[in-house]
Every structure is written in structure tokens, then in C-alpha cells.
Amino acid sequence: MSVLSIKPLVQPRDDGLQLSYQLPHRIYCAKAYPVLSPNGSSIIIYGSENGLKVIWRGGSEPVPTERRMKDKLDGTGNDDAIMIVDSDEEVTPELSKDEYSKVQLENRTSGIDISHPFDDIIRYVDIPLGGKVLDLAVPHCVPDRTRSSFGISPPVLSQMIVISAICADFSTRVVALPLAPPQGMDTAASAQGIQTLSISGSVSHQEIPRGVTMTFTFRRDEEGQSTNRAQVQGAPAKDESSGSQAEGRWDLLVATHSAEASGTLLVYRIPIIQQSSQIETSYFLLKSHIHPIQKHYLPAPARSISFSPSPYPSARHSNLLVSFSSGYVKVYSCLAPKPSKVSRSQQGSSGDTDTAEPQGRWLITLYPSFEQSSTEVACRKTVVDAKWVLGGRAVIVLLADGEWGVWDIEGAGPGSEGPLHHQSSVHGVTGGSLTRFAVSGRVVGMPQAKSSQTADSIMPERARFVPLTPSTKRIREDTLFKGSHSFSQPSVCGEISVIQTNSLRDAAPEESILLRHGNQSVIIPSLLSLWRNAVKVTGTFDALNRCRMSSLGNLVIPGETMNGIDHLPVAPRRKREIGYREFDILITTEHRLIILAPRLSEPKQEQPDSIMAQQITKGPSGETDQLMLMKGELDVDGVDRVLSEMASPYRPRNTVRDPSRRGRIFS
Template identity: 30%
Template sequence: MALTMGPRVRRTAQNIQYTYNLPRRIHAVQTYPVLSPQGATILLYGHENGITIVWRGGRRFKPEVIKEEGRSGSVGKQNGNPAVDAVMVIDSDEEDSATAKKGEVFVDKPQFEDAIDEDAPYPEVTQTLDLEFGTAVLHLAAVPLTPCTAEDAAWGGTDLLKDRMVFAAASATSKVFLVTVPLVPPSPQSKARADLQESLLAGKAGSGKWGETMVLLGGSERASDGIAMSLIRPKAMLERTKSNERSRSESRALPRIVIAAHSRQASGTLRLWNLSLEDATNTGRYVQPFQTEFLPKPLTSVSFNPTYTTQLLCNASPDAVRIYDFALASMPPDDLSEGPFPSQGSWLISFYTPFTRPSSSRKPILAASWIAHGRAILVLLADGQWGIWDIDGVSPHGPALFGKPGSGIRGDALTDFNVSGYVEGTSPLRNPASQRTSGGGSDFVPMTPHSRRDALTAPYGPERLASVKGGIVVMPLPASTTTTADESVALWIGGAEHVFVIPGVLKFWDAQVRKGVGGGVNLFSGAQPTRMVRLSDLSVGLMGERCTGVGAIVRFPESGGSAPSTNEGLPIELLLRGESRLVIVRESETVVGTRIGGVVSRRKLPNERVKENSAIVVYPRPEQPSSIAYNLSVGPRRKLSRSAAADGGEPSPEEDAAGAQAGPALGSVPIQLPTRPRSGFAFADSLSAAADAEQRGGEDDERDVEVEMLDIMAIDRELEAMDSGRGRGRKKVIFES
């Protein structure tokens, strides 16, 4: 019931799309930021019965190990019946030993190939794993790490993240789980165990069959509408400890995990749980929230700050975007309070959106996310406008709100964007009156491809903005030795026709500031220009399904390491989520104008052309030469030498070159031949020249006109060649005068 078949590959004018058809309805998709030890990208998607983990790419399993396992399994059973030569022994001692052997813990030892298959046209699915929850999983959240390999995944001095993935899941039954699973994909032998075939519930999540652990986070009475996860360093907890004994005990503790979930319970509820990484691996634990915040209205989304890990960005659409700090107490802390964090946090600041022009209501907020590593906020509004609120003064023209320690800003509100703009193709959302009058006053709109592309224009009025869907996904890029760490942003509004990618946020921000100031961009000393790239023809991969979400995957090179350079296309792959399909879109490197910074030309190797070309490529035969030269000259040829004619061969290249320099001769008389002779009987042009040639020399010199004519007509060559081959092969006729 997972990705067992290969994808449907479609090549469009701008990208390559890999479509995976799933037998279940997809509710959430999450890309895990850490690669598996064998180099595979890990994808998590929640469906109606639990979570499926997909390992895509990397080194494959050794085929000989799979074949040996298949042979050993076929000996034990034949069509479900015991083997013919099987013998049943009834003995008490044997039964005890068999029972002990049955209770042994299976130790999975997967074996992979030594290198990645570089000749594969696309990364194949190495393995899949289904975690059955018995209920639908609606939301997923992974640890907030910069995409890296398994060796570089240690955070805060812990090695747990090097071999295990940690993520949270919110189910439809108001339960929130913290799950840990090994990063290494399970081997085919592990999935073919006999104890998993005895019962359908044998591999249920939490049983430990796959090495997973599960912690139940209680306290919720309704299903969560969104979750987020953060990692807190131990030094943040030492500030609230009062005794030296507690300080020494907590200084050796691992980083703590904080999970936030919001629901529509009452008028809106925000809950936060915290536990250490050691407790995350203990199955069967039940954790209560340490903070519960009741809100005036439900939230739309939450996300933790990647730098200031105690700050939570709350999208309270359509009113504002607010920042909540759960480690900063709203009142002086009580000495009798227990735990590393206060019982109530503080609301720091609110950001309000502009008003819609036809009415006095504010523009609804589709999505808001941290950018610039938690120092700014990118927001997408329902009318297609995007804006950036500068918090830490990243831009030279922006104020630093939280840049100074102890600024003490609480309860403040801002509305002005540092930079803003509009998404391409969303003008009908901002001016519905002109769109309506342009049709001649008729309410009938034909369903043409152009009208479907602008399908957001059906209802008229400000209230139609409430039904527009969209989202923002920020993917941090790993830093290399030549470039600084940046981020890529994927945003969408309405559907698959309006999906955009910002390759580099900092460069894009700098280009927008320069354009607003009017300074422009210097091609030599200025910053590299960056624009918002629009991806087209994405509905081809969805095959008629509507777009329900967008994700991103960092493009690691095949050998591992940092992301590719900006001259080789977009640094991320787009993950498009349909109702029952996953589409991975890779921007084609052969398209002009889609690379960062403009047109970049790069000569491709022959194997790269084969991977990108979908047509049949025909190569010449190995035994044939790479090039063949033909003499297409129409000029007159010189007279063959006697030796060459006698042998029946052609003149050597040296003789031919010498004859070409000397030119044709009639005895000692040079003849001026036409430069462009006619095709066919070209020698006829030289007859008149030979007859009109003046005789030079003494009176005793007589012209042999017959010899001259034979020389011109090249008949003597043929006669001599035929005479030399007399008696060999076919009979030849000699004409004598």
C-alpha cells in the first residue's frame, strides 16, 4: 500500500515531473531534514490509517542478499503448506527451546551496495515503511534542523539524531504523538518476517517491531489544526534553577523537545509539551502540557523560530500575526513553581496587514513563516500580496526590534512592510470590478484553459478572499565553503497554476530593496540579481487533481554533501501534494532564463544528455569511422603516370597535389579551362581550347592532335588500365586503331 511502483516521468518545457500514485488520501507531507546513512532522502506522509515513511535515492540493497532470503523462505513453505520432507517431533524439551527461539528479538542488519548508481535516470524509492495508527494522521512536524547528512546531525551534544528520526504527528482522534524511528531503512528480510504475517496488527506503531518508540501527548479534547516542534538547549533551563543540586543535575541533561499544537477547542487553544530526548525513546509515556493558552479565536498555523527557539509565530488570520514567547513569564516567576519553563508565557508583538480597498476589513493571511534564520517574517496575503516584516534589522533600511538584548517590547503592533510586492497572475483578486466589466456585463464565463487558470475570480466582493488557499514553505540551505547559508522559499496561492520559488531569500530581499530605492543592480560589483521563479505546467503531473499543499526537498548531489551551486538550476526540488498523488518537480537545467541570476550556459557530458533526453538516441556503429571525406571537386584531373596506370591504382596524394599546382598541359602549351564546367561531358569545353592552341617551337615540331585528344578525353588511361588487367577476372575487349 505504499510507493511500490516507479513514478510516471513527464518532461515539460521547463521541468521534469515524477508522479507517484498512492492508494490512500494524503493529509500531510513532511520532508525530514537529515539524510539516512545510505544517502537517501526521507519523506513522511500522513494518510487515513497512519504514517508512511519513504526512503528515496541513496544506495540500494544488495540483490544477492534478497535472492538468498527468497530461496531460504521458499524451502520452509510451499504455497502455504509445510514441506513434504518436514518431520514433526513431539518432545517437551524441544517445545521449550522452540518457544525461547520464537521470543527472540529480531536484529535487522541491512546490507547496501558500495556506491550509488549514477546511471539511474532518477532517484528510485529504496524502501517504504507503514506505521499503522488505526486513525488518520492530519499533521506532521519534524525536528528543525538544517538539511545535512547523518554524520552532521548531532545537535547540542547529543548523538541520538545521528541514527534516529524524531517527529510529531497529530491524529484525527485528538491525540498527539512523538515518534522516533531509525534512520536506516528496514531490510526486505525484516519486512518478510513470519511474526508480522501472523496478524494484521503485528506491525502497529508502538509495538517496537521496527525499532520505533512512541510517546503520547495528552490534554487535547479536539483534533489539532496544526503542530510545530523545537529543540531547546540545556542552558536555557539553567536560568530558572535555584539550587546548585538542580543545576548540576540539569547541566548533564540532553536538549529538550518542545511541541506546540493549536485546536478549535473553546474559542481557540494553544498547548505546549516539553520532554527530554531521553524520554522521547521511552515507549508508553504519557506527558501533560506545561502551558495552555486560551485564545480569543482559533489560530491558522504555528511555527518555532529557528534561532530564538522559545519564540512561536502564531498566525491569527485575518487579524494579525503574533509572536509568543513561552520562556518569558508574563508575571514575575514564583519561587515555588516547578519545571524549567513558567506556567504562562508572554505575547511580544503583533503585525497587522493592510486594509482591502473596497471595505474596511484587513486582508486575510494565507501563510506566515520565519525567514532569514528567524530574524524576519514573510507573509502571503489572500489577494496575492507578499511582504516582509524586518524584526532584527536584516535590511539596512529596516528597524531592529529585537536586535538589542532586553529591548522589552511587549504588546506593540506594526503594519508597514520593509519590502512588498504582488504574485504574478493574481490581479483579478485585487480588482474584481474591472474583471467583471471586461466581459461585457455578462455573468457567463466559458470554461476555457485561460479561465481555469484564473479560477479565483468566480465570486465577487471582499468575502471571496476568505476561500482562497495558499501556503509558504521555507527550506534552509546547507552552507558551503564558497557561499553563506541561505534559504529557499516555495509559495503557492489558489492551486497548481500559481506556484513560485525564491531560490535565495537574502539575495531576493537585497534586490527588492535596491529596486525600491532606485539604485538598481550593478552587474559587476553589485549583488547577484534574484527573482521569484514561476513554475508552469504543474497540472500535468497532478493529472486532474487539485493542489492541496507544497513542500521542498534540498537537492543534494549524488555523492552527498552540500547543495548544488546556483548555476545548475534551483537548489531545491518542489514537492507537490495532490489528493492521492505526490509530484516531485525538478527544474530542468536546459531551460533558458530559469536559473538564478539569468542565463547560464554549461556544456553537458554525453551521459547527462542521455539522462535528460526522453527520445531515442542513435549512435554510430563502433566499426564505422567517425568522419568520411569525399572528393567532390569538379575540376579536371591530371594525366596519370605510367606506373600508376599500369598498376591499376589511383595516384598518390603527393602526385595529385603536384599536378594540381602544375595544372593541365597539352604538351608544353598551357590551356585556360573554364572555372565552372558543366556537369556531364565536361571535356567538351576543352576541345575548342585545344584546337585553337598555337604551336610553339621550331618547324620540325609537329603537333600530335590525336594524342592530345586522347589525353583530354582520358581515354588512354582507360585503355592502359584494361590492358594491364587482361587475363584476370572477366574478359575485356581491346580496341586498337
């Protein structure tokens, strides 16, 4: 069954729509690609029983006009060429990759259908790999709209999709395919120019790997190795197709881990070859001489691994976060310089410099708190997942009891002084440790909706006499004084998803966090805003929604288990309702792809001057007064309005809080 023929089950939500795509096969893993296609489509990749499927959702379909096709035919040198379009079997000339991004894009419809206020799946491609795909990874990079034009980014990101996948045959596959969706409806992999690199046999694990991650790095030539890193970091962006090729080449760093022996970590460095011609620039993965540049035996099987989102040339771009279920997280630098004991003359006569790979170095260990247990043996809380935040300067962790916290390693957060507060990166420490959270919270379980009950099922729920014992007395006291909050049940199934929502030029990165713990999912719209409220000791509490953690409740997942959650980047649309987030949420179950997206609506017309004047005379709202009060810009009239709202018996609850009575734990 074609993915294009599957119609989603649309269900309304308070914040938009839930789109559920029922698939005929099982979904083992799914990721959203961080880069949009040239036509503005979001890209979803998921692993099935036979391989990978790549889906393009939303955006505009590439429809070459008759004028562009005629210009392409005239470009062959025949100025008198005439194109006759009178056949039912006309052949559309193929466009090159560079011309594809310049092709005229036409929308499917001129407006938004009221009964269809969401984006459709426009293309998909099947990539058979000969077995199950159990896990996959995409490059760690910021979305297109937040990427700075002064940074150095791999040029392959603008043309290719690069994926790393773990298969059930013990192999790791690296797949590259064009970023733009196919022009036709042919979904065969042979017609799309797909490259597949297989890492297996003696250079891979001897059992099924448990996780994979990837990022980009740069290998400089001998002439450019003496260039100061600070000069490269401050230089404006050059033409990557010429400048980067003259100074060196881009490589792909791929790391995998398995439970082999006590735990094994392998790191590969795969060269990306660039070939330029007068028509287009192509990129290829070098398939020869693939071997791990580093192999480490871990003290225990790792839970998850993740590369830093900080881009090259930052020194932390190759930092690898390795989490262990037994209660700690380690930071490993893959490209740390190898300590050399030979002289420069011996090093220069050693031959090829590409064979001298760095050996890496373990930098710091992060520990959560201890579990509350009645036994005398104390053990630390179980780690479910860990990810980089604040651009690779801090780490957020999710624990088995539903608690989450942030280790501020470099002191980059508001009001925080980490162990490396006065250092530029974590590379200055070897063997250090950190235990205290800079900010923390807990995933709160949502009450389950009660289904229709019969008379037989209601009978056992009648009130019955309970004798007063010390145990029941304690339970009733907890319910009376602490409320009926139901915390999420302990679970080792969970995931963290992080996306940056502001530009790299900003001083501090604004990041949205998605947490999945068991069957519960929550969202933190802005970790930095929540962090500021946690450490604020004076002023008024900011009650905006972006500063609070909220649950993604009312999810309709009939009879299936949630096994994945991720941010889905979308193109900036004027037709998205104002006030909604600039990304969608991708949730995967065993046989469903679920997308939480806002409704698409027609752009509202500008209001007349009379209506605008009426809105101006209404005065600022209570939320505006609170913001101006925090900044110290509220006038006397604004203070009177705030005091009136506080004295009013009809004011909303929790509008103003006493900062001294507010804790650091958010639920």
C-alpha cells in the first residue's frame, strides 16, 4: 500500500489537530530530518521491516512550467527549437539538482480548504536494506531558519539527506539521497540516485548495535593545519564549493555502541568527496578503507549516545555524550589531540598524516541523585536518556522515576556557575564529576479518561469500610495535604528531543524540550525561560505559557504503545495561526505516525483604522502589565491596574505569585 494513499485520521485538539497515519507495517524507529527540502517540505524518516522510508510532507510540488522547459531545450544551442505539446506521452526533461532549487513552485491549491486544514504527504521513497531497521540517526544541526550565515556548515546539507541506520544483520548503513523530493511518482530507490554504505564484518560489532549517532567534522590539509582556530571562527562564510575543497574536506563522524563484551563503543570517520562540474556539484561517500578510528570498551553497556549540536569549528563539536543505565553520564571527546612523544622532525617524516587519528579522551562524569530505598545499599537513580542543551554547554537528563534535570557544565545558564564557568569549553577538565542540577522538574502523569462502564464493573468500586491503621492513616493524610497529583509511574522507557528555536547569533540559545516517559509526554516551550524563573529571587513570576512545562494530554493512541517523539521542523508559514509554535510534533507508535500540528488558516486581512483605534483605546492587558512590571517600566496607572486585579474576587488564580514561596521543582 502506498503511503500517499493513506488518509490520516484527523482529530481536533485544544492546540490544533492530531493527524494519525495507520501504516500496514510496523515502525521500529522514526526521526524528523532537521533540514527542510528546497520546496519547503518537512522530511520524516522511519525504519520498517524491509528498510527505510523517507517521506516529504507539506511544501509545494515542483511543477516546471512550459516556459522553463522551453528554455532548457533552447540551452542546447538550437535557438530555433520548437516544443510541440500535443501528445499524451510527452516526456518532461529532467532538471539538475542546482536547477531544481530554482524551479518555479506552485501550490496544490490557491487557498486553504476548511475541511482539510493541514499539510499532506506529497512524496515518499522506499530504501530497501534487506532487513529490519532497528534504530537510526540524523545529523545534529540546528534548523534552517535558526542557522547563522556567518557559520561554517557542510555544503552537503544543502543537497543531500544523510542517515545512519542500524540493521538486524549486525551492520550499520549510511544512506545518502537527494534532499529535494522526487519529481515523479516513482518511489524506487534505483531511480533516485541513492548511495548506501555498509559497515559490517570485522570492522563492526559482533552483535546488534544498540544505538547510533552522527555529526559532521572537517579535516584540514597540511597547508591549513597551522591556521588559527579563532581566525576560522571569526571569518565570514566563504563559498563552500571552492574554499572548503581547497583547504580540506568534510567528514562524517559516526559512533555506534553495543553490549558486546562489557560494552563497546566504535567511532568511524567517513570522507565526503565533492565533485564539481559546469552543471552541478555532487557529493559521494567514500566506501573504501572503512574502519573504526577508535574502539573503546565501556564499563557497562551504554543506554544512549549523542553528539554535541555545536557546529565546527567549535572545539566541542565532536563531544560525545554517553549515558549508562546504572546511574551516570560521561562526556567523551572523539577528536581530542593524541599526546605525542616524538619530535617534529620524526612526525614530519612519518608519512601520511591522515593515518594519525586522534585517540580521544574522557572528560567529565555526571551523576544524578540517589534513590530513596529502604535497603542499606544506596544506588543512584536509573538514567533513561540524556541530551545536550544550550548548544553543547549543558546536559539534560531524564530519570526512571520521572525526574528531569540539567547539569550546567560550563555555567552557561542564567544565574549558574558550573565547574567550568571561567573556561571556554569542557576540554580543560579530565576526570572531573558533577552531581548538582541547576534546574530540575518532574513529569506529571495525566489522569486517564474513564471509559464506559457496565453495571458489573461499577459494583466493585462502591465505597467500603477501611479500618484505620497507621498505613491507611498516612495515605489519607498525604491525600489531604498534598493533593491528588499523580506522578508518572517509574519507567525505563523514555526519550528526550531538543530543538533550537532562535538564531545562532543570539547570546543564549532558546530551546524547546520534549520529554517522553512511559506513556506520558510533556513539552517545555523554552528551557531558558523556565530556567530564568527558577533562579529569579526578585520581581514577579512570569506566567507566560513558554515558561511552564505542559503535558501533551488527550492523545488518542488506541491499543498501542508510544515508542518515539521528536520535533518536526516546518517552513515559516503566514497561514499558521498566530501564537502557535514554529514546529510540529512527531509521535510514533507500533503502526502509526502521529503528527500534532496547528490548523492552517487563511491570512487575516488588515483591520481598518477605526477598529485599530478601538483596540488601542482598550489599553494593555494584564499580561502586558506583568511584563512591564518585571522590566521596571510600568507607570502609575499600570500599578493601579495590577493592584485592582489582585483585589478583585474574580481575577484568575495564580496570576501573581510570591517568588519567595516558589520552589525550584516544576511539575
